[in-house]
Amino acid sequence: xxxxxxxxxxxxxxxxxxxxxxxxxxxxxxxxxxxxxxxxxxxxxxxxxxxxxxxxxxxxxxxxxxxxxxxxxxxxxxxxxxxxxxxxxxxxxxxxxxxxxxxxxxxxxxxxxxxxxxxxxxxxxxxxxxxxxxxxxxxxxxxxxxxxxxxxxxxxxxxxxxxxxxxxxxxxxxxxxxxxxxxxxxxxxxxxxxxxxxxxxxxxxxxxxxxxxxxxxxxxxxxxxxxxxxxxxxxxxxxxxxxxxxxxxxxxxxxxxxxxxxxxxxxxxxxxxxxx
Amino acid sequence: xxxxxxxxxxxxxxxxxxxxxxxxxxxxxxxxxxxxxxxxxxxxxxxxxxxxxxxxxxxxxxxxxxxxxxxxxxxxxxxxxxxxxxxxxxxxxxxxxxxxxxxxxxxxxxxxxxxxxxxxxxxxxxxxxxxxxxxxxxxxxxxxxxxxxxxxxxxxxxxxxxxxxxxxxxxxxxxxxxxxxxxxxxxxxxxxxxxxxxxxxxxxxxxxxxxxxxxxxxxxxxxxxxxxxxxxxxxxxxxxxxxxxxxxxxxxxxxxxxxxxxxxxxxxxxxxxxxx
Numbered sequence: 001x002x003x004x005x006x007x008x009x010x011x012x013x014x015x016x017x018x019x020x021x022x023x024x025x026x027x028x029x030x031x032x033x034x035x036x037x038x039x040x041x042x043x044x045x046x047x048x049x050x051x052x053x054x055x056x057x058x059x060x061x062x063x064x065x066x067x068x069x070x071x072x073x074x075x076x077x078x079x080x081x082x083x084x085x086x087x088x089x090x091x092x093x094x095x096x097x098x099x100x101x102x103x104x105x106x107x108x109x110x111x112x113x114x115x116x117x118x119x120x121x122x123x124x125x126x127x128x129x130x131x132x133x134x135x136x137x138x139x140x141x142x143x144x145x146x147x148x149x150x151x152x153x154x155x156x157x158x159x160x161x162x163x164x165x166x167x168x169x170x171x172x173x174x175x176x177x178x179x180x181x182x183x184x185x186x187x188x189x190x191x192x193x194x195x196x197x198x199x200x201x202x203x204x205x206x207x208x209x210x211x212x213x214x215x216x217x218x219x220x221x222x223x224x225x226x227x228x229x230x231x232x233x234x235x236x237x238x239x240x241x242x243x244x245x246x247x248x249x250x251x252x253x254x255x256x257x258x259x260x261x262x263x264x265x266x267x268x269x270x271x272x273x274x275x276x
Numbered sequence: 277x278x279x280x281x282x283x284x285x286x287x288x289x290x291x292x293x294x295x296x297x298x299x300x301x302x303x304x305x306x307x308x309x310x311x312x313x314x315x316x317x318x319x320x321x322x323x324x325x326x327x328x329x330x331x332x333x334x335x336x337x338x339x340x341x342x343x344x345x346x347x348x349x350x351x352x353x354x355x356x357x358x359x360x361x362x363x364x365x366x367x368x369x370x371x372x373x374x375x376x377x378x379x380x381x382x383x384x385x386x387x388x389x390x391x392x393x394x395x396x397x398x399x400x401x402x403x404x405x406x407x408x409x410x411x412x413x414x415x416x417x418x419x420x421x422x423x424x425x426x427x428x429x430x431x432x433x434x435x436x437x438x439x440x441x442x443x444x445x446x447x448x449x450x451x452x453x454x455x456x457x458x459x460x461x462x463x464x465x466x467x468x469x470x471x472x473x474x475x476x477x478x479x480x481x482x483x484x485x486x487x488x489x490x491x492x493x494x495x496x497x498x499x500x501x502x503x504x505x506x507x508x509x510x511x512x513x514x515x516x517x518x519x520x521x522x523x524x525x526x527x528x529x530x531x532x533x534x535x536x537x538x539x540x541x542x543x544x545x546x547x548x549x550x551x552x
Contacts, residue, residue: 056506059499062335125403170504204497205481205488212481220509221480221499223335228446230332233496 003027004177005040005049011130011152013081013276017175018050020274021079034063038071041178048076049178055083056172058106060222064176065236068194068265069224075192075266076179081276083171085111088133088158089145095161100124102132103147107166111147114165121145133158149276172273187269189242190219193252196226196234196261203258204235210254211239214247234261242267279303280453281316281325287406287428289357289552293451294326296550297355310339314347317454324352325454331359332448334382336498340452341512344470344541345500351468351542352455357552359447361387364409364434365421371437376400378408379423383442387423390441397421409434425552448549463545465518466495469528472502472510472537479534480511486530487515490523510537518543 004026006014015028026048031037034051041049053064068075085107089098098121101108105125108115115123124144126132132146137156145161146152153160176192197203211218219238226232241248243264255262280302282290291304302324307313310327317325329340344351361383365374374397377384381401384391391399400420402408408422413432421437422428429436452468473479487494495514502508517524519540531538 054501056501057503059338059501127401168504170506172506201491201493202488204494205484208481208484212478215477217477218480220507221497223497223499225330225332225335227333228444230446230448231496 001025001027002046002048003029005029005031005037005047007031007034007037007051008128009130009134011133011149011155012128013083013149013173014050014052014175016149016151016276017079017081017173020081021050021077021175021177034067038067038073038178041073042071042180044180047180049073050175051178052173053176054174054220055106056170057110057168062224065222065224068236069234069263073178073180074182075176075268076183077177077268078174078271079177080172080174080271080273082273083166083173083276084150084164085129085147085166086150086153086160087114087145087147087162087165088153088160090136090140090142091157091159093142093145093159093161096120097143098145100144101147102126102135102144104129104132107147110166110168110171113167114162130155174271182266183268185242185267185269189267190238190240190270191243191248191267192236192238192265193243194234194236194261194263194265195255195259196232197259199232206258207235207255210251210258211237214251216241216248216251277301277303278322278324279305281305281307281313281323283307283310283313283327284404285406285410287409287425287431288404289359289425289449290326290328290451292425292427292552293355293357293449296357297326297353297451297453310343314343314349314454317349318347318456320456323456325349326451327454328449329452330450330496331382332446333386333444338500341498341500344512345510345539349454349456350458351452351544352459353453353544354450354547355453356448356450356547356549358549359442359449359552360426360440361405361423361442362426362429362436363390363421363423363438363441364429364436366412366416366418367433367435369418369421369435369437371421372396373419374421376420377423378402378411378420380405380408383423386442386444386447389443390438406431449552450547458542459544461518461543461545465543466514466516466546467519467524467543468512468514468541469519470510470512470537470539470541471531471535472508473535475508482534483511483531486527486534487513490527492517492524492527
């Protein structure tokens with residue numbers, strides 16, 4: 001059976017993403033840190049990892065990009081989760097009883113407008129959304145609520161007091177699946193890669209030209225600092241197509257000519273979007 | 277007198293950056309949130325704000341980019357701080373007494389190797405580096421230390437137990453100065469701007485072409501999601517030159533033709549680097 005590591009407590013959005021991606025039964029392994037997820041997947045065999053890479057409100061997850069380049073893993077797939085946050089508490093607790101609301105700082109931020117309506121409740125940042133729900137159940141707190149997923153309410157037997165309390169209703173998180181071996185995409189393929197442009201004027205323009213001149217669509221570009229080299233950047237791009245097929249194969253040869261470093265992070269099927 | 281708002285407690289790195297940027301006497305206003313700094317500067321007159329925009333290890337400060345586009349302020353200058361973290365505690369406390377080390381999660385991350393050598397001390401994330409130092413002084417905690425700046429040790433009268441405990445010794449943070457009115461650069465100018473590319477293949481390539489074709493150096497590029505429009509991006513670039521002078525002036529006209537939105541965030545002098 002495939003085992004899939006994810007960051008967070010049971011009930012985390014990553015766990016939900018893993019369930020939706022692998023439609024068959026898989027063993028789910030909660031991890032404390034993102035790097036633990038990468039290490040687990042790097043052990044190979046039937047092991048996989050799943051990590052968030054981008055949120056439609058907050059942008060890229062930097063840590064994921066930085067860990068991608070430090071491990072020899074392939075991106076084997078992606079799935080997008082429509083994120084909903086719910087206010088939950090112990091059974092019989094009413095919204096008016098709440099003095100504290102615990103959640104991940106990003107979730108608190110996404111629900112700011114709603115939280116302003118809870119006049120007596122202070123926001124308390126917590127390391128994880130599902131972790132906040134877990135703590136409320138374990139400590140049996142009757143004066144605190146958590147903002148977390150439907151799955152977290154189920155796992156920790158909390159009652160949902162208010163559904164969908166996020167302000168921006170266009171909230172999606174995209175997750176990638178990590179695998180020791182490259183996978184063969186079954187659907188429409190896309191490719192993720194990293195490259196370093198030369199430190200001369202026009203270098204990035206020339207690098208992007210290898211795609212533009214071949215009508216290869218650039219889906220996303222992200223720049224990250226190079227460790228130990230202040231103000232030098234590594235670029236991560238997602239493009240349409242498979243790295244073994246023309247025209248992307250030729251574009252990658254061309255990219256090798258005009259950049260100082262190129263690494264293909266994986267060719268995989270464009271992912272589905274599922275309700276969170 | 278100029279008043280400068282910064283995020284954090286007295287002794288924060290932003291305060292130090294403000295002191296170094298404005299060599300004359302200025303009034304320094306600590307604020308709880310980045311958005312408070314923007315609001316203060318937006319009131320105009322002699323009011324300014326200073327915020328971090330990029331760290332050489334962790335990359336761009338997303339919140340700053342997102343606030344830049346939501347306010348009508350100009351970037352009036354920049355300064356880069358060499359970041360050093362020091363372990364500090366109440367006088368007479370020894371390193372062996374520490375059971376807890378408080379600091380901002382990024383500072384804890386930057387000092388991970390050193391923290392591993394403190395076998396009995398647990399890392400506790402805190403909202404701010406200087407805030408951690410302040411708490412230790414105010415609560416007179418004899419079993420806890422903080423990772424913060426030299427300035428914080430001075431402000432809160434803590435003793436430095438170990439200097440420069442950060443792992444990556446190439447740690448710089450670049451700050452920008454916010455001003456209601458555009459400034460006239462006295463030194464070598466650079467320009468920051470934001471644009472939205474059309475949602476067609478090659479759009480970003482064409483947009484970057486307006487600079488490359490004129491040999492204008494692209495110093496930095498950053499992409500951020502557009503609020504409410506999943507998977508659409510706004511690009512922020514720093515380029516050499518002043519927006520009122522050729523060739524950048526012509527490049528900006530050209531950029532207007534090939535993109536759906538352009539805004540110049542400011543032309544200002546390339547900043548100095550100072551010791552933090």
